[in-house]
Amino acid sequence: MVSSNDPGWNNGKDAGKDGVSRRSFMVTLGASAAAASLSQAAQAALPKGQDAQPESDVRGPGETSLTLNVNGQSRTIKAEPATTLLDALRQKMGLTGPKEICDRGACGGCSVIINGNLVASCMMLAADAEGAAITTIEGLSKDGALDPVQESFIRHDALQCGYCTPGFVMAGRALLDKKPKPTLAEIKKALSGNICRCGTYTNVFNAILEASGQPPVMDSAPGA
Amino acid sequence: MNPFSLARPKDHAATHALLTGRRFSLPLLKGGGMDVVDHLKEGLWKPDVVIDTRHLRAPGASAPISKDGQTIRIEAWATMSEIAASDILLKDAPCVAHAVGSAASPQVRNVGTAAGNLLQRPRCWYYRNEQFQCLKKGGGTCFAFEGENKFHAIFGEGPCYIVHPSNLAPALCITDAVVHLHGGKRASLPITDLYHTPDKGIRTEHNLEPGEIVTHITLSPAPVSGFYAIKEKQSFDWPLAFACAALQLDGSTIRSARVCAGAVAPVPWLLPGVDAALKGVDLDDDKALRAACAKATEGARPLSQNAYKLTMLPVAVRRAVLMAAGKKVEA
Ligand SMILES: Cc1cc2nc3c(=O)[nH]c(=O)nc-3n(C[C@H](O)[C@H](O)[C@H](O)COP(=O)(O)OP(=O)(O)OC[C@H]3O[C@@H](n4cnc5c(N)ncnc54)[C@H](O)[C@@H]3O)c2cc1C
Ligand code: SF4
Ligand code: FES
Ligand code: FES
Numbered sequence: 339m340v341s342s343n344d345p346g347w348n349n350g351k352d353a354g355k356d357g358v359s360r361r362s363f364m365v366t367l368g369a370s371a372a373a374a375s376l377s378q379a380a381q382a383a384l385p386k387g388q389d390a391q392p393e394s395d396v397r398g399p400g401e402t403s404l405t406l407n408v409n410g411q412s413r414t415i416k417a418e419p420a421t422t423l424l425d426a427l428r429q430k431m432g433l434t435g436p437k438e439i440c441d442r443g444a445c446g447g448c449s450v451i452i453n454g455n456l457v458a459s460c461m462m463l464a465a466d467a468e469g470a471a472i473t474t475i476e477g478l479s480k481d482g483a484l485d486p487v488q489e490s491f492i493r494h495d496a497l498q499c500g501y502c503t504p505g506f507v508m509a510g511r512a513l514l515d516k517k518p519k520p521t522l523a524e525i526k527k528a529l530s531g532n533i534c535r536c537g538t539y540t541n542v543f544n545a546i547l548e549a550s551g552q553p554p555v556m557d558s559a560p561g562a
Numbered sequence: 563m564n565p566f567s568l569a570r571p572k573d574h575a576a577t578h579a580l581l582t583g584r585r586f587s588l589p590l591l592k593g594g595g596m597d598v599v600d601h602l603k604e605g606l607w608k609p610d611v612v613i614d615t616r617h618l619r620a621p622g623a624s625a626p627i628s629k630d631g632q633t634i635r636i637e638a639w640a641t642m643s644e645i646a647a648s649d650i651l652l653k654d655a656p657c658v659a660h661a662v663g664s665a666a667s668p669q670v671r672n673v674g675t676a677a678g679n680l681l682q683r684p685r686c687w688y689y690r691n692e693q694f695q696c697l698k699k700g701g702g703t704c705f706a707f708e709g710e711n712k713f714h715a716i717f718g719e720g721p722c723y724i725v726h727p728s729n730l731a732p733a734l735c736i737t738d739a740v741v742h743l744h745g746g747k748r749a750s751l752p753i754t755d756l757y758h759t760p761d762k763g764i765r766t767e768h769n770l771e772p773g774e775i776v777t778h779i780t781l782s783p784a785p786v787s788g789f790y791a792i793k794e795k796q797s798f799d800w801p802l803a804f805a806c807a808a809l810q811l812d813g814s815t816i817r818s819a820r821v822c823a824g825a826v827a828p829v830p831w832l833l834p835g836v837d838a839a840l841k842g843v844d845l846d847d848d849k850a851l852r853a854a855c856a857k858a859t860e861g862a863r864p865l866s867q868n869a870y871k872l873t874m875l876p877v878a879v880r881r882a883v884l885m886a887a888g889k890k891v892e893a
Contacts, residue, residue, distance in 0.1 A: 393572050394580055396611070399565035419568035419612065422599070441603065443596055443670055455643070455672040461599045462673065465568055466614070509668070530798035531667025 397465070406467055408433065409477025417464055423457075424448045426464035427474060435475035435504045446532030449505040449512075450474050456512040458531070475504040478511060487511050490549035496541040502534040510546045519550050563602045566590075567611040574618055574775055578745035582773045586611040591775065593639065593678030596670055601683070605692045606699075615639065616675065620742070620777035627651060634737075636779045638677035645730070646671060657787035657806045657886070658733040661824075664791050665729035667798045677776040680731055680741070680756065681768060684724035684828075685800060686714065697764050698722050711865040713802070716872065717827035722760035723865060725825045726767060729804070731757070732822040732830040733789060736808045739781040746774040753779075757829040767828065784808035784820075788885030790878050791825075801825045803874040805833075805858075805882035814845045814887075821879055823858065826871055835860050836879060845887050855880040 398419035405414045408431065415430040427433040427450070436459050439447035443461040450459045451473040478485035487510045490496075497503045506529065513520055513528035520528065525546050534542075544554035567586070571577040581589050590609035592598045593616060601607040616639045626640035627648040634654060636645060645651060646663030662679070665671065688694040688705040695701035706714050706723050714723040731753065739753040756768050770776075791804035804824045810817040819840035823831040839854035855876040862872055881891045 394576050394613075395570040395572075396567050397569075398567040399610070418565055420563040420565050420602070422563075442600060444667075446667065446669055449669060452672075456668050457672050458669040461596055461670075463568065463595060463599065463612075466595065512668075526797055528668055531669040533798075 404464060404468060406431075406464065406472060407470065408472045409474060410471075419463065419465055421464045422460055423450070423462040423464045423467050423472075424459040427459060427472075433474050433476050436508075437501055437504060439502065444533070445502070446505040446509060446529075447502050449508040449532065451508055451512050451515075454512070454515060456509055456528075456531075473508075473511075475507055478507070485511060486549045487514065487546065490545040491542070494541045494545040494548065494554070496538055496545040498534075498536040498538050502532060506532045506534070506542055510542075510549065513546070514550055519552060520546070522547065522555055563599075564605070564608050566602075566609050569611050569613045570617065571613060574620070574744040574777065577613055577615060577618060577775055578773055580611065580613055581745070581775075589613055591615055593675035594641065594673035595678075596674045597678060597682040600690075604690060606690070615677070615775065618775075618777075620744070623778065629654065632783060634781050634783060636676050636781070638675060638776045638778055640676045642666070642671035642674045642676075642679060642730075643668070645676060654783040654785055655733075655737050655781060655787060657784060657789045657808060657882075658730070658737060658781070660789040660885070661729045661733040661791075661804070661806055664789065664801070664804075676730065676779060679728050680734075680753075680779075681770070681776070682727055684767065685727050686722075686724045689724065696722075698724070698760075700765070707865065710867065712867040713800070713825075714865055714868055715827050716859070716862040716864045716868055716875075717831055718759055718829075719761055722764050722828065724760070724767075724828050726757065726827065726829050727800070728830070729791075729801070729824065732804070732824040733787075733806045734779065734781060735822040735830045735832060736787065736806050736820040737781040737784045739779055741779055742777045743770070744775045744777050746771045753830075754832070760828050786811055786886050788882045788887070790881035790885055790891065792874050792878050803871050803878045805875070805878040807879065807882040807886045809840075809883065809886045811845075811887060816840045816843050816845065816883075819883065821858075821882070823875060823879065826862075826875055833858050833879070840883065845884070845889065851880060851883065852876070855883070 401416040401418050403414055404417045405412055417426055424436055424438055427436055436450055437447040439445045441460050443458040448458055448460040449456055452470045487507050509529050509532050525543055547554050569580055571580055588609045589611045592612050592614050623637050626637050626644040627650050628635045629650045642662045646659050648659055651659040686706055688696045689698050694705055697704045704722055715725050734753040740750045741753055741756055742750045758769055787808035789806050791801035793799040793801050803826055806822050808820045819837050821833045821836045835857040839857045843850045843854050858875045858879045859872045884891050
């Protein structure tokens with residue numbers, strides 16, 4: 339049985355090939371028990387005198403205006419619903435701190451903090467961040483002073499090329515906001531979604547330990 | 563991503579109306595969107611409307627995770643992080659909290675929801691790649707069968723060899739969980755009836771009807787329960803094999819056990835043979851414990867590249883049992 343939640347049916351090639359959408363399929367089979375009982379359920383759930391399309395806030399598919407609260411500032415942009423938060427930040431707001439690396443939620447390079455939680459902005463629709471407090475790496479420094487996590491990354495040389503670094507710093511900041519003195523195991527867990535092609539993890543862990551006022555527990559990599 | 567409209571219906575009835583009404587032809591529900599956005603980016607799905615569900619509240623919904631008498635309740639919109647950190651679950655059904663806490667990364671767990679985790683689609687790389695029109699996508703071939711199948715199933719009769727991707731589902735299978743629904747003919751479905759094997763339908767993994775929306779999940783306490791996963795990278799990766807175990811103990815003797823494996827079959831894989839063999843086993847008798855856990859691979863038929871899972875699965879089962887009993891597990 340095909341399901342609207344699991345679009346085996348919602349395959350571009352299929353729809354194109356047969357030229358039938360699920361809607362026309364359902365209409366063709368209008369008498370089918372499932373379809374009938376479903377629409378009855380919908381009717382029954384509605385107060386009398388209302389049609390079968392109760393209120394829903396629907397926007398798009400074209401651009402609509404979208405207001406995001408980024409780094410303490412409310413900013414309004416025009417964006418399609420299909421715009422990811424990462425694209426909104428980088429391309430519409432010029433905030434290029436969050437990096438696009440894997441584009442699939444797997445590397446952490448695009449990490450931002452939303453209402454205190456670390457998220458991968460490449461996998462979030464910008465519209466889903468409406469009304470939330472978004473912090474990017476650009477928002478960490480206060481009055482020209484770097485965040486302690488940033489300072490500590492510099493001191494520990496916790497990067498090689500630095501492309502993944504904004505994501506690591508955000509993961510560290512999100513952790514320390516919830517847990518000011520994390521153990522090494524907790525640091526490793528909190529940073530597990532940030533993946534770097536180079537071998538600088540030891541320095542990253544030391545940087546976060548130090549930023550939380552704890553002594554580094556591991557030797558820095560040779561030459562670091 | 564192709565353009566689509568984004569809808570925020572005011573309640574479940576409005577959601578159902580959008581799913582079944584005439585206004586849109588290819589509606590798609592969204593929880594956190596982790597799996598939905600992945601499909602949209604890959605061009606696998608082309609919905610004309612994406613319907614957000616996270617703000618919908620079922621009657622009786624309070625906190626993301628709550629407990630009323632002997633019934634634990636997880637809302638559809640509870641995030642994986644909330645599940646992993648829930649005091650209720652950590653105390654009364656630790657296998658659920660630990661299974662979800664072990665899944666993915668903080669970034670994913672902070673967004674992914676309970677319903678979305680149960681209904682996420684498989685990770686088979688042929689399925690995920692737009693270029694491969696495999697059986698699951700209406701084509702004529704399972705590319706994994708003769709191709710790259712290292713991460714695929716060791717159980718099941720085919721003709722599709724995915725492993726079910728959810729960490730949550732196997733834990734719910736040993737805690738008598740029930741999935742509550744809105745918009746269909748039935749109000750709920752036991753978790754063990756939520757999925758079907760590929761021979762019963764290859765295009766989808768679950769048994770929801772068009773228009774059905776998951777509202778919440780209820781489950782029974784299993785305070786002596788545990789989870790163990792083996793991954794290529796233990797801190798963050800998809801599991802190669804994992805197990806959830808719920809026990810009833812008499813001192814150190816297992817009075818009864820329920821074990822469900824994950825990442826080894828197209829559906830959460832219950833292991834009744836292991837359950838029976840564990841009965842009466844003394845946890846301190848490691849030889850007997852290992853013998854019982856070895857039954858986990860009975861009936862397995864590995865593919866060309868995944869026989870290694872035959873060695874791994876009994877280890878995962880044994881460690882899940884030890885975790886359940888609060889024993890130390892070697893790293
Ligand atoms: C790098 C990475 C690693 C991962 N590792 C793991 C792992 O180890 N273990 C694991 O379990 N998962 C893992 N995941 C998958 C992740 O957990 C899921 O993608 C996530 O749980 C999906 O939840 P969601 O709320 O975002 O779902 P969505 O993407 O919003 O939805 C998923 C599906 O559920 C349907 N749906 C959503 N809500 C409802 C509802 N209320 N009623 C009916 N249908 C609904 C949607 O239509 C869609 O088909 C990983 C993901 C990534 C990116
Ligand atoms: S295992 Fe299933 S999803 Fe993967 S290629 Fe085979 S049929 Fe397709
Ligand atoms: S770019 Fe977003 S997680 Fe990799
Ligand atoms: S410093 Fe270059 S990818 Fe991490």
